[in-house]
Amino acid sequence: MADTFLLNGKETPFKAGQMILEAAKGGGIEIPTLCYLKGSTPTGACRVCCVEVKGARSLVAACSTPVSPGMEVSTDSEIVHRARKLNVELLLSSGKHSCIACEANGNCRLQDLAYFYKITDLKFKEKEISDIPPTEDENPFIIRDFSRCILCGKCVQACNEVVVNRAISQGYRGKNSKIVTGGDSPYNDSECVFCGQCVQVCPVGALTEKKAKGLGRPWETQKIRTTCPYCGVGCQQLLHVKDGKIIKVTAVEDAQPNQGRLCVKGRFAYDFIYSEERLKTPLIREKNGEFREASWDEALDLVANKFKEIIKKDGPDAIAGVSCARSINEDSYQMQKLFRAVIGTNNIDHCART
Amino acid sequence: MTNSFADYAKAKLFILIGTNMTEAHPVASTFVKDAALNGAKLIVIDPRRTDLVDFADMHVQLKVGSDVALINALMNVLITENLYDKKYVESCTEGFEELKKKVMEYTPEKAAPISGIPADTIRELARKMASIKPAMLMYTLGITEHICGVNNVMSCANLQMLLGNVGVECGGVNPQRGQNNVQGACDMGALPNVFPGYQQVANADARAKFEKAWNVKSLPDKPGMMMPTMMKNLTTGKVKAFYVFGENLANTEPDIKHVEHELQSAEFLVCQDIFPTETTRFAHVILPAAAWSEDDGTFASSERRVNRVRKVSVPPGDAKPNWWIFKELAKKMGHEWTSNSAQEIWDNELSVLAPSMAGIKYSRLEGDGLQWPCPTADHPGTPTLHKDGKFTRGLGMLKAIDYIPPAEVPDKEYPFVLSTGRRLYHYHTRTQTGRCAGINDLLGEETADISPADATAKGIVDGEKILVKSRRGKVEVKARVTDQVPEGLVWMAFHFRETCANWLTNPVYDPTTQTAEYKACAVEIEKLK
Ligand code: SF4
Ligand code: SF4
Ligand code: SF4
Numbered sequence: 004m005a006d007t008f009l010l011n012g013k014e015t016p017f018k019a020g021q022m023i024l025e026a027a028k029g030g031g032i033e034i035p036t037l038c039y040l041k042g043s044t045p046t047g048a049c050r051v052c053c054v055e056v057k058g059a060r061s062l063v064a065a066c067s068t069p070v071s072p073g074m075e076v077s078t079d080s081e082i083v084h085r086a087r088k089l090n091v092e093l094l095l096s097s098g099k100h101s102c103i104a105c106e107a108n109g110n111c112r113l114q115d116l117a118y119f120y121k122i123t124d125l126k127f128k129e130k131e132i133s134d135i136p137p138t139e140d141e142n143p144f145i146i147r148d149f150s151r152c153i154l155c156g157k158c159v160q161a162c163n164e165v166v167v168n169r170a171i172s173q174g175y176r177g178k179n180s181k182i183v184t185g186g187d188s189p190y191n192d193s194e195c196v197f198c199g200q201c202v203q204v205c206p207v208g209a210l211t212e213k214k215a216k217g218l219g220r221p222w223e224t225q226k227i228r229t230t231c232p233y234c235g236v237g238c239q240q241l242l243h244v245k246d247g248k249i250i251k252v253t254a255v256e257d258a259q260p261n262q263g264r265l266c267v268k269g270r271f272a273y274d275f276i277y278s279e280e281r282l283k284t285p286l287i288r289e290k291n292g293e294f295r296e297a298s299w300d301e302a303l304d305l306v307a308n309k310f311k312e313i314i315k316k317d318g319p320d321a322i323a324g325v326s327c328a329r330s331i332n333e334d335s336y337q338m339q340k341l342f343r344a345v346i347g348t349n350n351i352d353h354c355a356r357t
Numbered sequence: 358m359t360n361s362f363a364d365y366a367k368a369k370l371f372i373l374i375g376t377n378m379t380e381a382h383p384v385a386s387t388f389v390k391d392a393a394l395n396g397a398k399l400i401v402i403d404p405r406r407t408d409l410v411d412f413a414d415m416h417v418q419l420k421v422g423s424d425v426a427l428i429n430a431l432m433n434v435l436i437t438e439n440l441y442d443k444k445y446v447e448s449c450t451e452g453f454e455e456l457k458k459k460v461m462e463y464t465p466e467k468a469a470p471i472s473g474i475p476a477d478t479i480r481e482l483a484r485k486m487a488s489i490k491p492a493m494l495m496y497t498l499g500i501t502e503h504i505c506g507v508n509n510v511m512s513c514a515n516l517q518m519l520l521g522n523v524g525v526e527c528g529g530v531n532p533q534r535g536q537n538n539v540q541g542a543c544d545m546g547a548l549p550n551v552f553p554g555y556q557q558v559a560n561a562d563a564r565a566k567f568e569k570a571w572n573v574k575s576l577p578d579k580p581g582m583m584m585p586t587m588m589k590n591l592t593t594g595k596v597k598a599f600y601v602f603g604e605n606l607a608n609t610e611p612d613i614k615h616v617e618h619e620l621q622s623a624e625f626l627v628c629q630d631i632f633p634t635e636t637t638r639f640a641h642v643i644l645p646a647a648a649w650s651e652d653d654g655t656f657a658s659s660e661r662r663v664n665r666v667r668k669v670s671v672p673p674g675d676a677k678p679n680w681w682i683f684k685e686l687a688k689k690m691g692h693e694w695t696s697n698s699a700q701e702i703w704d705n706e707l708s709v710l711a712p713s714m715a716g717i718k719y720s721r722l723e724g725d726g727l728q729w730p731c732p733t734a735d736h737p738g739t740p741t742l743h744k745d746g747k748f749t750r751g752l753g754m755l756k757a758i759d760y761i762p763p764a765e766v767p768d769k770e771y772p773f774v775l776s777t778g779r780r781l782y783h784y785h786t787r788t789q790t791g792r793c794a795g796i797n798d799l800l801g802e803e804t805a806d807i808s809p810a811d812a813t814a815k816g817i818v819d820g821e822k823i824l825v826k827s828r829r830g831k832v833e834v835k836a837r838v839t840d841q842v843p844e845g846l847v848w849m850a851f852h853f854r855e856t857c858a859n860w861l862t863n864p865v866y867d868p869t870t871q872t873a874e875y876k877a878c879a880v881e882i883e884k885l886k
């Protein structure tokens with residue numbers, strides 16, 4: 004028989020070693036979190052996951068407290084909500100959380116909690132602007148806005164424990180605390196490899212994608228799953244699309260093979276398709292060496308006729324082709340079919356060799 | 358790959374050989390690092406001190422191209438010291454006696470001067486490999502891009518079979534593919550000897566099947582040319598027309614000067630691409646194609662996983678899906694094809710014709726896709742090949758293999774080895790990454806990476822322009838002085854045109870696969886006045 008504990012008065016099973024957070028989830032209760040990052044060492048920094056455990060002297064953090072058999076846990080009591088609300092109020096005044104101008108508006112866990120607890124006015128004095136380090140954006144991809152950072156440490160966990168690039172850490176102490184790169188240098192001069200994993204996990208608007216700035220609100224975009232066009236790992240991406248244009252790319256959480264991770268190419272190298280330099284019309288080279296625009300009909304007639312002429316004169320093996328290892332399967336299928344069934348040669352290959 | 362990426366985070370021992378994962382397969386490398394932090398052991402066999410060495414228990418800095426000699430010596434130790442998996446070898450493999458006879462010639466003492474690895478280190482390495490089971494072996498182009506690429510691959514397979522590591526989770530022989538869909542292009546039969554699903558063109562039954570499906574009287578039975586042969590025959594006149602789909606051969610192939618001469622010689626060159634490239638300059642007709650995310654379809658990743666790619670944007674101007682272009686061309690040549698979307702091509706043709714993918718239909722690809730073999734509609738797909746040591750051909754074949762040096766080795770005139778590869782921020786010839794905002798800011802030019810010792814000897818400082826020359830060409834490029842590179846080695850990539858390593862590389866090929874020896878040629882470096 005599985006061990007059980009009492010979750011809001013209901014007997015609920017749990018697995019040995021499980022934290023209250025996960026066990027409660029198994030029992031159908033979502034406990035809010037800000038600093039919890041699945042698979043990493045809990046930091047216990049935000050305390051919004053606090054719950055009441057009978058017999059404990061104070062509220063405990065659900066993300067880092069293991070369940071024990073018979074434990075009585077309340078996630079919904081007045082004292083729990085009062086504590087959570089207070090924590091949120093403290094976090095709100097720890098920086099400058101003006102949602103109107105924030106990229107994360109509509110996709111922010113702190114905003115969600117403030118809304119849930121109907122917080123309209125700041126209870127505590129906001130941090131002075133002069134005490135907030137300047138925004139760090141000297142790099143092409145990542146904006147770090149310290150005025151919105153709640154020092155939850157998730158980005159540090161992601162960088163050190165998930166992607167293990169070891170580029171950032173918690174720096175300084177007390178009111179000077181901030182997330183820093185080695186030597187507190189700009190990202191460009193640090194160990195950072197711009198995988199953007201820190202941005203992916205940040206629960207608020209402290210870390211955002213520079214390229215997506217101002218291009219669309221979360222509720223205005225469609226999220227469409229696809230596969231990265233670069234290397235053979237085949238990471239699963241979520242394209243954030245507005246008006247038929249990709250404005251941002253994130254990783255699909257819990258998907259094989261990447262489990263919520265991407266690299267710099269998968270996350271930031273998507274906009275080549277919108278380049279002005281794209282080929283937009285068939286081109287035929289004139290005698291003088293210049294290319295001129297042509298219709299599909301004219302271009303394909305030219306190719307078909309030339310191929311027919313060569314087949315007649317020199318045989319089908321005088322035609323050869325290479326397919327593309329970047330394009331979709333179906334394109335390669337069609338090309339080899341064209342060569343084998345229509346032209347009549349097996350002279351079809353691709354660049355498997357590069 | 359015989360195994361799956363999902364194994365990485367759980368593996369106990371990694372043997373990485375000729376693979377620079379943090380730059381070429383970054384996300385896969387994160388799972389290796391996670392495992393290493395959790396106590397997995399990591400062996401990195403590479404001439405360069407790649408970033409994963411920071412996490413490694415052993416870094417074996419072998420000389421470029423000495424893989425077979427090293428692996429033979431490792432197997433020598435495994436056999437001599439009785440460390441190999443006898444049960445596995447007896448029940449699951451054949452050819453052991455021949456292998457044994459061959460590797461007995463390769464004592465660690467013999468392999469030491471060839472590989473640059475001391476005999477005792479070779480012994481230690483072999484013992485380490487045998488000490489934990491299973492071990493997962495990963496390789497990339499450091500193994501294949503040699504004139505002995507096939508031999509290198511077979512040596513990796515020999516080693517893993519001898520260790521009894523093939524056919525188990527967290528084991529296997531795992532080539533990580535460079536391009537998103539190299540695996541798929543092979544699966545689809547964009548190869549001169551096989552139809553889709555690896556069915557031989559030389560097999561009459563296979564031909565009969567495809568003749569019926571494609572509604573043609575006959576299909577050619579003779580395997581065709583591989584790409585380097587095609588290109589060579591552009592100059593002999595044996596190949597008159599060349600159809601290049603999505604490849605920038607003028608930058609990616611070794612010895613650019615010669616490659617351009619070949620392209621120039623084509624009587625009729627068709628290029629189908631999304632951008633004008635160095636290659637399209639030689640075209641007679643250029644056909645504009647739809648790009649990634651402008652068309653629905655599928656990719657197959659290194660782990661044989663077929664995944665969906667989805668359309669979110671419309672192609673610019675008159676650009677068309679590639680499958681449409683081929684279909685229209687077939688029509689102009691008198692063939693009506695019925696399939697009218699990637700999904701119809703897959704569901705109604707490919708999956709019907711390729712038994713290993715028969716169970717894969719678009720309707721099943723909504724989530725994480727499926728790994729072939731997936732022969733039936735209710736088959737869950739295959740994360741691990743050769744499960745329990747069962748090979749497609751019955752028994753795993755151990756093969757006796759001899760070491761051969763690279764085709765061009767350093768001499769007085771060209772005393773350095775040039776080895777080439779990829780860097781994190783760019784992809785191949787930059788036709789795509791070069792046009793993405795921000796990427797060029799992170800890596801804006803090529804460098805020739807050299808060791809501090811060689812830099813000092815030549816009086817070269819980090820960041821100064823130097824001349825790198827080979828028997829085929831020369832480039833002026835910034836030196837990057839780094840202890841990633843051992844003495845005697847120059848390392849470059851091929852992302853930038855003017856300073857592309859392929860002005861220098863040697864157009865010599867593995868006789869079986871015709872993969873070029875991008876990883877080794879001889880060069881000289883000079884300080885510019
Ligand atoms: S930047 Fe974001 S993830 Fe990092 S500590 Fe601040 S709020 Fe947390
Ligand atoms: S982008 Fe990646 S490497 Fe850079 S700080 Fe963020 S997680 Fe670390
Ligand atoms: S995100 Fe990076 S690692 Fe993943 S498939 Fe794309 S290029 Fe490869």
Ligand code: FES
Binds near residue numbers: 038048049
């Ligand atoms: S989520 Fe538990 S302390 Fe932050």
